[in-house]
Each structure stands twice: as C-alpha cells, then as structure tokens.
Amino acid sequence: METTREPTPGGDSIDRHIARWRREVPDLDPVVEGAVTRMQMLVQYLQGRKEAGLAQRRLKMWEYEILWRLRSAGEPYRMTPTQLAEGLGTHPATLTNRLDRLAKSGYVTREPAPEDRRSLLVVLTGKGRDAWASTIGEQMATERALLAPLDEAEREQLVVLLRKIASAAESDGPPLMPSPG
Structure with missing residues (x-):
C-alpha cells in the first residue's frame, strides 16, 4: 500500500x-x-485543558506537579525535598519557596524523617490528596475525548507506535518524563 506524501484535500x-x-x-x-x-x-x-481545569480549582501548574509527584510516590505519599527537586527538575531553592506556599495552603506538611530526624520529608496531606483527586478525573475525560475518534485497535496501534518513538528518543539520553497527569 502506497502512502501519499501530499496533504489530503480539506x-x-x-x-x-x-x-x-x-x-x-x-x-x-x-x-x-x-x-x-x-x-x-x-x-x-x-496542556491548555489541564491549565484551565487547574485554574477553576485555583491551582497553579507547579502546585499540581508537586502534588502529583507526591501522589505518585504511593502510600504514605512522602518524599525528601531532594527527591522532589530532582523529579521535578526544579532548583532546590525554588522548591523550598514552593513548599512553603503549599504548606501554608495546607496541601503538604514537612515532618522529620523517621530514619534520620535531621532530614525532612514532604508529606501530602488529605487536603493535598483531595486537590489532586479533584483534577485527575477531568484530565482523564479530556484524554479519552481526544482519542475518541479512534477505535480500540487504532488506540492500541497508536500506543505501539508512540512507544517505539519514545524508546528511540530515550535511548539518546535520559528517560523522557512526561508532564504530570
């Protein structure tokens, strides 16, 4: 089967x-x-749809990304500031400022690490989990709607093809890390 190299009319x-x-x-x-x-x-x-949904909930993208990263750590939803900064690709000083703001809003707390009381852990609070959860359903619905024109076999084929491209890109350097959500 020959593939056309010209755009289709209309x-x-x-x-x-x-x-x-x-x-x-x-x-x-x-x-x-x-x-x-x-x-x-x-x-x-x-990205635009995500930002609009976050704005309706009075969340900024950076707030969501920190909440998402903590949530992705699994129970008990905590990480060291260093782990967060590395995972987010954020400078530690920037992260400290952001964590201060999230703590003031009640989305996270900082607690001493049980293994080393000199170290701190950033812990996702119930309010933080609720804020994250309030966004994820809408994002999943947006993603499903985006792929709705494809049948199941086409969606599976798209995943295979995109995985092939992503794997090739990752082989040239560090793993690709998608924006949260």
Missing part, C-alpha cells in the same frame, strides 16, 4: 501549515512535519 490546519511551508522549504518532508507538528499541537491542547 485536511486539518496542519495540512494547511505544511502546504504554506512547502513553498518556502521545498525539501520539507510533509509526513515528518505533519507527525511532529500534530504531536506538538496535541500536547499544547492537553
């Missing part, structure tokens, strides 16, 4: 983007440009 906005740029960049590969630009557009779409 296609999406990315097809129109490719048509414009092919005039300027004649050797532009429309398949590669189409795939990469669509991935970027979909990430931006999901």
